[in-house]
Amino acid sequence: MGGKIIxxxxxxxxxKVLVVGAGITGKSVARELxxxxxxxxLTDEKRSVDSEESISIDEAIQGKWDLAVVSPGWRIxxxxxxxxxxxxxxxxxxxxxxxxxxxxxxxSQKWIGITGTNGKTTTVELTAAMLKxxxxxxxxxxxxxxxxxxxxxxxxxxxxxxxxxxSFQLEWSQKPKFHSVAILNIADDHVxxxxxxxxxxxxKLKILxxxxxxxLNADDGELVLATQSWKGKKTYFTxxxxxxxxxxxxxxxxxxxxxVADSQEASVIAELVEVSPSAPxxxxxxxxxxxxxxxxxxxxxxxxxxxxxxxxxxxxIETVLEADGxxxxxxxxxxxxxxxxxSLMSQLSVVWIAGGLAKGANMSELISKTKNRIKVAxxxxxxxxxxxxxxxxxxxxxxxxxxxxxQSDSLMERVVKxxxxxxxxxxxxxxxxxxxxxxxFISYADRGDQFSKAVQELVAQK
Numbered sequence: 001m002g003g004k005i006i007x008x009x010x011x012x013x014x015x016k017v018l019v020v021g022a023g024i025t026g027k028s029v030a031r032e033l034x035x036x037x038x039x040x041x042l043t044d045e046k047r048s049v050d051s052e053e054s055i056s057i058d059e060a061i062q063g064k065w066d067l068a069v070v071s072p073g074w075r076i077x078x079x080x081x082x083x084x085x086x087x088x089x090x091x092x093x094x095x096x097x098x099x100x101x102x103x104x105x106x107x108s109q110k111w112i113g114i115t116g117t118n119g120k121t122t123t124v125e126l127t128a129a130m131l132k133x134x135x136x137x138x139x140x141x142x143x144x145x146x147x148x149x150x151x152x153x154x155x156x157x158x159x160x161x162x163x164x165x166x167s168f169q170l171e172w173s174q175k176p177k178f179h180s181v182a183i184l185n186i187a188d189d190h191v192x193x194x195x196x197x198x199x200x201x202x203x204k205l206k207i208l209x210x211x212x213x214x215x216l217n218a219d220d221g222e223l224v225l226a227t228q229s230w231k232g233k234k235t236y237f238t239x240x241x242x243x244x245x246x247x248x249x250x251x252x253x254x255x256x257x258x259x260v261a262d263s264q265e266a267s268v269i270a271e272l273v274e275v276s277p278s279a280p281x282x283x284x285x286x287x288x289x290x291x292x293x294x295x296x297x298x299x300x301x302x303x304x305x306x307x308x309x310x311x312x313x314x315x316x317i318e319t320v321l322e323a324d325g326x327x328x329x330x331x332x333x334x335x336x337x338x339x340x341x342x343s344l345m346s347q348l349s350v351v352w353i354a355g356g357l358a359k360g361a362n363m364s365e366l367i368s369k370t371k372n373r374i375k376v377a378x379x380x381x382x383x384x385x386x387x388x389x390x391x392x393x394x395x396x397x398x399x400x401x402x403x404x405x406x407q408s409d410s411l412m413e414r415v416v417k418x419x420x421x422x423x424x425x426x427x428x429x430x431x432x433x434x435x436x437x438x439x440x441f442i443s444y445a446d447r448g449d450q451f452s453k454a455v456q457e458l459v460a461q462k
Contacts, residue, residue: 007100018069020044021070025147028147068084070094072095098148105153112292117185120164123184124163126285130293134299138160171206178207179213182215182292218240219239247287253272256269277317331343331430341366351430353378353380353430356440358383367390368390377391378422379402380402416451
């Protein structure tokens with residue numbers, strides 16, 4: 001992959017394209033490029049690729065390709081990628097390919113980019129809702145909903161894209177130019193993929209390389225320090241009172257002191273009670289979205305209307321049931337310690353369901369900051385002992401229950417049965433795993449769905 005690659009629609013006619021990765025992104029790339037007359041072949045490390053056009057990576061390295069399009073989960077230093085480079089095959093990512101095609105299909109289209117360890121999806125959806133409230137033709141895409149290439153090539157000619165970008169996508173990204181971007185936070189995540197935290201931070205900061213304006217979290221010291229040398233236009237958002245040039249919180253009001261005629265003045269974005277949920281991380285995400293929407297020229301009135309009507313999607317601190325004084329909450333999307341910490345801090349007394357694939361993350365800070373809120377920890381998954389170890393060292397009074405997958409009933413049925421016994425009136429049973437799900441579930445959504453189903457069957461109907 002290099003900066004010199006330019007992909008034109010005319011070049012795709014009868015081109016032989018190898019799509020590396022046969023997941024959601026790879027399949028969408030294949031569909032869109034086929035429309036332009038390309039001959040597309042999928043390859044993947046997994047043998048269960050459900051496409052007649054798929055081949056093994058051993059076969060792929062022998063083929064003659066005009067272009068290789070790589071899905072974001074593949075490491076840049078993967079041996080297969082190195083072999084493609086050695087054969088001087090042009091390599092491009094899905095996001096970069098989408099940008100090149102955008103230059104021909106809809107060159108006036110503007111992109112807003114959002115990244116961060118946590119809160120990306122909610123902020124993307126809320127930002128898109130704010131732009132829609134201002135009568136802009138917009139869609140949310142990227143690491144949620146449609147892929148970026150589908151949003152560009154799908155035929156609906158959006159004027160704006162609000163793009164959720166993971167560290168994997170940014171690692172591969174070289175080309176897009178952003179009207180504005182937001183970095184919501186930076187915390188320990190995906191260290192297994194990036195090798196160390198420094199590389200992970202570096203990948204996140206790549207979103208600034210081609211951005212005109214950045215909306216940055218003033219409450220994240222790591223992020224503030226890492227972005228000090230960036231010379232673009234900055235607007236900080238904070239849960240404290242905003243200084244001139246910032247957006248923030250003053251008592252029960254969300255306040256804009258950045259996108260106003262006079263920075264010594266302030267405009268009301270919304271009331272705190274209008275943000276749902278009104279947990280600190282949710283308010284922070286709302287301020288970031290408001291900053292992005294203001295950068296696109298959306299009025300405070302339209303932004304406030306979008307906030308009042310917005311509710312987060314599934315698996316994000318989603319109340320499944322409230323019964324007998326116990327709150328059952330699905331936050332399966334809390335796939336790292338930073339996200340789980342936000343969930344735990346939003347509750348006072350928690351029967352906590354956690355565990356899965358830790359992705360190299362450290363659990364020490366998570367436990368140190370939330371141990372006073374955890375009553376019982378029900379632990380599942382491959383890396384559960386990382387969590388158990390920190391609890392035993394820092395808060396040995398917390399009861400730990402380990403649950404193994406069995407054939408007699410589903411894992412989540414067993415977990416919910418145990419939680420039902422442990423929880424008392426005033427407690428919250430919280431699924432906030434702090435880990436990825438793929439060791440025991442298809443996805444975080446599958447994990448959350450199984451939890452919600454078990455709660456409805458074993459608690460709601462009893």
